[in-house]
Amino acid sequence: MKNNLMLQRTVRAQAYVPLDRIATGQDKVRYMTRTKDMRGWWKIDIAKRGYLDSLEAFHSPMKGRPIKAYINNGRWAANCPDPECAGCEVVDYGDPVFMCLSCGNLRNRHGGQTRLYPVSFPMPDKRKEIENILLKRNRRVNRNWESELETKEDLEKENIKHGLE
Numbered sequence: 473m474k475n476n477l478m479l480q481r482t483v484r485a486q487a488y489v490p491l492d493r494i495a496t497g498q499d500k501v502r503y504m505t506r507t508k509d510m511r512g513w514w515k516i517d518i519a520k521r522g523y524l525d526s527l528e529a530f531h532s533p534m535k536g537r538p539i540k541a542y543i544n545n546g547r548w549a550a551n552c553p554d555p556e557c558a559g560c561e562v563v564d565y566g567d568p569v570f571m572c573l574s575c576g577n578l579r580n581r582h583g584g585q586t587r588l589y590p591v592s593f594p595m596p597d598k599r600k601e602i603e604n605i606l607l608k609r610n611r612r613v614n615r616n617w618e619s620e621l622e623t624k625e626d627l628e629k630e631n632i633k634h635g636l637e
């Protein structure tokens with residue numbers, strides 16, 4: 473019974489990830505919230521969690537070292553750079569910023585204010601190449617790319633190994 477419930481939860485959490493493209497934060501927002509963009513959703517979520525100081529991040533320029541985006545289970549994602557936080561969020565190349573819903577970016581303070589972190593994605597041509605290679609894989613769980621640790625050639629080799637062109 474418990475296993476069944478866990479399985480259902482996993483399936484539901486993945487439901488916003490489309491099969492025909494790699495999902496971004498925008499897909500998650502559209503599917504799971506009534507807000508129209510990631511920033512709107514993040515503001516509501518961090519306010520609910522009581523990170524009121526984090527709201528100022530949306531009124532100041534982003535700052536901090538860019539976080540590298542990667543692909544996990546068919547979604548663009550990024551990890552919180554705070555070593556004491558294990559936060560991970562779905563991110564969007566259309567608005568490459570990061571607000572950690574686990575810690576509220578509270579350690580990313582500059583000039584007395586909490587800031588959004590910038591997120592770095594591959595350049596559009598390279599990004600599309602990587603996405604297209606992964607989209608040949610039928611299952612979303614197999615659509616993974618570990619940022620610059622994995623080259624486009626590595627992904628192609630994996631596809632060939634599994635009988636995909």
Ligand SMILES: [Zn+2]
Nearest residue numbers: 552557572575
């Ligand atoms: Zn965090």
